[in-house]
Amino acid sequence: MTTATWRTSSYSGNNGGNCVEAGVARPGRVLVRDTKDRAGAVLSVPAGAWRRFTSALK
Template sequence: MAEQSTLDAASLKGWRKSSYSNDQGGSCLEVLDGHPTSVPIRDSKNPHGPALFIPAPKWTFFLTAIKAGHLGHHG
């Protein structure tokens, strides 16, 4: 049986807003912890819109790079 290629992310429970988000209506990211193979992320201003499912190792690499300052703005 083939794996379902789409998932209704809005129906998933447990979304949490990024600690870097604020109440000013700026860029807000929500993450869903506990997914078995990936890290679902979505725009908190559009909870019924699409979500990205990032493979867990890639998400870890991304967070590590951000924390180390490797993905900062270079202007």
């Protein structure tokens, strides 16, 4: 997880800091963590499931 490349949503500054970051550490998996607790728990999900989830939010 320490080698992950993390991204924060462009909307993260608009919600009072209540957001998550998504990262990739290996192909086919997306990592998700709380921006306020970067040393905390990390959720790992299949990339296809992440794409379906984010598409449903749009």
